[in-house]
Amino acid sequence: MVLGKELMYILTPLLEAIAPFIPGEVFPYFFTMEMFQRALISAVLVTIVAGLLGTFLLIRNLALIGDGLAHVSFGGVAIGVVLGATSPLYYALVFSVFASIMIYELQSREILTGDASIAIFLTGMLAFGLVALRIGGGGITTDIEGYLFGNLLLIDESDLDMIAYICLFSILILFKISSGLLATTVDPLSAAVQGIPVREIGLLFSVITAAVVVSMVQVVGALLVTSLLVTPAATAQLVGRSFRSCMIWTQIFGLSSVMLGLYFSSELETGSGSMIALVAATIFSVVAILHNFKFFSIFTKSM
Amino acid sequence: MQQNSIVDDCCDPPILEVNNLTVIRSGKVVLKDIDLVVHKGEFIGLVGPNGSGKSTLLLSLLGVLKSHKGSISIYGNQPSPKNFFGRVGWVSQAASYLPRQVKLTVRELVKLGTINAKNMFSWSDYGRSEKVIKAIEMVGLEDVIDADISKLSGGQRQRAVIARALATEADFILLDEPLVGMDRNARNSLLKLLDKLCHDSGKTILMVSHDLTAIRQTAHRMIFLEEKIRFDGPTNLFPDLETLADLRGITPVHDGPIHFHSNEVPWASEVIE
Numbered sequence: 001m002v003l004g005k006e007l008m009y010i011l012t013p014l015l016e017a018i019a020p021f022i023p024g025e026v027f028p029y030f031f032t033m034e035m036f037q038r039a040l041i042s043a044v045l046v047t048i049v050a051g052l053l054g055t056f057l058l059i060r061n062l063a064l065i066g067d068g069l070a071h072v073s074f075g076g077v078a079i080g081v082v083l084g085a086t087s088p089l090y091y092a093l094v095f096s097v098f099a100s101i102m103i104y105e106l107q108s109r110e111i112l113t114g115d116a117s118i119a120i121f122l123t124g125m126l127a128f129g130l131v132a133l134r135i136g137g138g139g140i141t142t143d144i145e146g147y148l149f150g151n152l153l154l155i156d157e158s159d160l161d162m163i164a165y166i167c168l169f170s171i172l173i174l175f176k177i178s179s180g181l182l183a184t185t186v187d188p189l190s191a192a193v194q195g196i197p198v199r200e201i202g203l204l205f206s207v208i209t210a211a212v213v214v215s216m217v218q219v220v221g222a223l224l225v226t227s228l229l230v231t232p233a234a235t236a237q238l239v240g241r242s243f244r245s246c247m248i249w250t251q252i253f254g255l256s257s258v259m260l261g262l263y264f265s266s267e268l269e270t271g272s273g274s275m276i277a278l279v280a281a282t283i284f285s286v287v288a289i290l291h292n293f294k295f296f297s298i299f300t301k302s303m
Numbered sequence: 304m305q306q307n308s309i310v311d312d313c314c315d316p317p318i319l320e321v322n323n324l325t326v327i328r329s330g331k332v333v334l335k336d337i338d339l340v341v342h343k344g345e346f347i348g349l350v351g352p353n354g355s356g357k358s359t360l361l362l363s364l365l366g367v368l369k370s371h372k373g374s375i376s377i378y379g380n381q382p383s384p385k386n387f388f389g390r391v392g393w394v395s396q397a398a399s400y401l402p403r404q405v406k407l408t409v410r411e412l413v414k415l416g417t418i419n420a421k422n423m424f425s426w427s428d429y430g431r432s433e434k435v436i437k438a439i440e441m442v443g444l445e446d447v448i449d450a451d452i453s454k455l456s457g458g459q460r461q462r463a464v465i466a467r468a469l470a471t472e473a474d475f476i477l478l479d480e481p482l483v484g485m486d487r488n489a490r491n492s493l494l495k496l497l498d499k500l501c502h503d504s505g506k507t508i509l510m511v512s513h514d515l516t517a518i519r520q521t522a523h524r525m526i527f528l529e530e531k532i533r534f535d536g537p538t539n540l541f542p543d544l545e546t547l548a549d550l551r552g553i554t555p556v557h558d559g560p561i562h563f564h565s566n567e568v569p570w571a572s573e574v575i576e
Binding site for chain 1: 365367384385387388391392393395401402404405406407408410411412414415416418419420423424449451467468471
């Protein structure tokens with residue numbers, strides 16, 4: 001498990017180099033102190049991969065799957081805590097991947113529609129975790145609250161490793177399957193006739209979504225995962241003119257939400273996850289209002 | 304009649320051959336003893352009422368529905384996506400279901416047609432961009448090539464989906480209800496386009512529709528399907544409404560001509576006055 005260390009080794013000189021130009025009293029620590037640097041790198045990584053997933057989730061009408069899987073992960077974290085695991089996130093990973101595959105199967109076999117299957121797994125597995133926590137552990141402690149609302153500064157080396165592995169693998173796989181994934185998402189039957197492995201791609205996408213949600217839990221918290229998964233992608237749909245340009249806009253909106261969110265949360269001493277979510281929603285509102293006044297038509301013609 | 308002679312003289316093996324196809328879905332016989340032969344260059348209209356098994360037939364031909372009795376062979380092979388690419392194109396009803404939540408340009412949509420199991424993981428273009436532009440020109444959408452599909456009219460969107468099927472360079476194109484939700488002009492120009500594809504580009508077309516009048520203006524050969532094939536022949540021999548009712552087993556309700564008894568309906572006299 002060295003990927004996190006390698007990333008830190010490569011990126012810290014860069015961060016330190018731009019640190020003098022960073023405004024604020026506390027915010028520059030994110031570029032100079034190791035604990036903060038780890039937090040910043042994790043936040044940026046999950047934002048990039050969440051943005052890549054978001055557009056596909058929108059087409060698949062799965063905007064809330066992130067929320068569902070995050071609740072499921074929280075159930076997993078609870079079980080991990082009860083069993084005395086050192087990294088409960090691995091339990092969350094197992095729970096989340098299982099739920100994601102089950103949701104996909106229920107949907108593709110037309111046993112339940114998207115929303116209903118998400119709802120059942122969200123509540124069922126969260127409840128399982130909470131009951132186990134009450135019986136075997138001491139209820140909800142401050143430690144566990146970190147997973148609900150996110151706690152960037154508690155990310156240690158092994159957490160960063162896990163986040164880095166999940167994010168880099170997901171980005172690689174998503175780039176590799178993106179055209180097939182888009183084809184199966186837009187029109188599954190046509191894709192099947194063209195010989196694209198619709199089922200395999202769908203399952204792979206489900207597993208990636210599940211893993212990415214787990215990697216996001218510690219950064220923004222289980223309750224706010226959707227803010228990075230869906231909000232930037234939805235904002236991009238207002239501005240972009242094509243699928244490709246929307247992908248680029250999603251990254252722009254996602255990364256600005258994270259940087260502004262971290263800036264405001266460190267200067268105003270609020271929770272980072274909630275501030276990131278608030279900034280993302282604010283950006284959406286501003287863009288939606290400007291969009292109504294056709295503000296963006298001036299410079300989106302070229303995109 | 305001319306169509307028949309072309310078929311008879313044809314020395315090429317048929318594109319599609321269906322023998323004794325019977326499909327049972329959830330205990331109900333949907334298709335029974337279907338025999339069907341399609342040759343290159345034909346334009347076939349497949350008509351039938353709702354629930355007559357048109358979609359089931361198409362899904363069986365595409366290899367999506369595998370549980371059936373009898374045999375299907377397309378280009379001499381069992382129906383399977385592996386044998387389809389570059390040969391069989393599918394235009395689904397999806398034109399009206401295309402995603403509206405996200406932006407997708409005509410070019411991007413049509414490009415999806417060029418993906419197959421072999422090239423989907425590769426970064427290289429393999430001349431796909433040119434195929435896309437060619438397909439878009441064939442359906443006459445070059446003016447809106449970079450427009451978002453959700454901004455197009457229903458007719459344009461259907462053309463974009465057809466271009467997607469053309470981009471696979473398929474010769475045999477199956478269309479499922481492409482005329483749904485279109486106004487008269489869009490419908491006419493779409494039928495003209497399909498006719499052109501058949502005559503100028505040598506495509507073989509099998510089109511499902513329940514717009515009988517529209518399809519009769521275009522197709523060379525008509526198939527009336529309701530569980531069994533009730534009629535299969537050149538369009539000019541397609542039966543009139545009474546014969547059709549007879550073929551479908553619909554018995555007349557009235558003995559003689561239908562009368563309207565105005566004095567039995569209280570409001571009828573007012574309307575007539």
